[in-house]
Amino acid sequence: MTSPAATRKTGKVWLVGAGPGAADLITVRGARILSEAEVVLHDALVTEEMLALCPQAEKISVGKRSGRRSTAQAEINRRLIECAHKYARVVRLKGGDPMLFGRADEELRALEAEGIDVEIVPGVTAALAAAASSKQPLTRRGIARSVAFFTSSTAPGHPEHTTLPxxxxxxxxxxxxxxxxxxxxxxxxxxxxxxxVLVIENCSRADERILRLQLGELENGLAGCEGPVLVMIGEAMAPRD
Structure with missing residues (x-):
């Protein structure tokens, strides 16, 4: 005789991009899937306004913030798998876009190894939202035709990158x-x-702050920035006359 546990169907996981912070910058698809979720495992950067889009769901904070106590990635993977065996519709809600500095690779590997169905819902990444907030295009004809997104953060045990794009x-x-x-x-x-140099703190939120600097000033650091910070550098960042 087959046990109930053996016949229970595994649920599906959606990796959903929440966008840069403002609740109305999530995609229509992302908002719909949130409204249908049974459980939502969310980042520390996801706002209460965003979580209000899924009042029906159980909410689990699995935030990872640099320099602060946070949930280890292995534990996040474990909880995702556990939820997929318990719920039919599981959402992993990530700030920005899941596929850009969102540790999606680790979570995809863990879920796929368990045979769990996964779907990706892209989100507005912070660089594009910051360009919009500051009204500063990342490219300018005749001045800037290439853009690189990068981070100096590395995985534990991995060497820091010594060169820049x-x-x-x-x-x-x-x-x-x-x-x-x-x-x-x-x-x-x-x-x-x-x-x-253009520095954007808390991009798209009510407490967003935009600083215009020069590279020589950036060498002095960014004292007073408490929220997530994006730094954009290049001639395309020069203010329009």
Missing amino acids: DCDTLVQYMGGKEAIDTARKLLAQGRPASHP
Whole structure:
């Protein structure tokens, strides 16, 4: 005789991009799937306004914040698998886009190894939202035709990257703590101290803050920035006359 546990069907997991922070910047598909979820495992950067889109769901915080006590990735993977065996519709809600600095690779590997069905719902990544908030295009004809998204954060046990991308516009995610090192590397490469820099803290939220600096000033660091920080560097960041 087959036991109930053996015949129970495994649920499906959606990795959903919440966007940069504002609740109305999630995609229509993402909002619909949230409204149908039975359980939502969400990042620390996901706002209460965003979670209000899924009042019917059990909510589990699995936030990871740099420099703070947070849920280890292995534990997040374990809880996702556990929820997929308990619920039919599981949402892993991530700030920005799941496929860009969202640790989607680790979660996909863990779920696929268990034979659990996974679907990805893209979100508005912070760089695009920051460009919109600041009204500062990442590309400009005749000035900037290449863009690189990068982060200096690495996985435990992995060496830190010593070089920076060679592009017209550089966008550094999680750039607050790394600002001084980034500026020094770029200055050492020969970029002028007057090179334009745009810093966006808490992108798209009510407490968003935009700072216009030069590369020489960035070398002094970003004191006072408490929220998530995006640093955009390049001639395309120069203010319009």
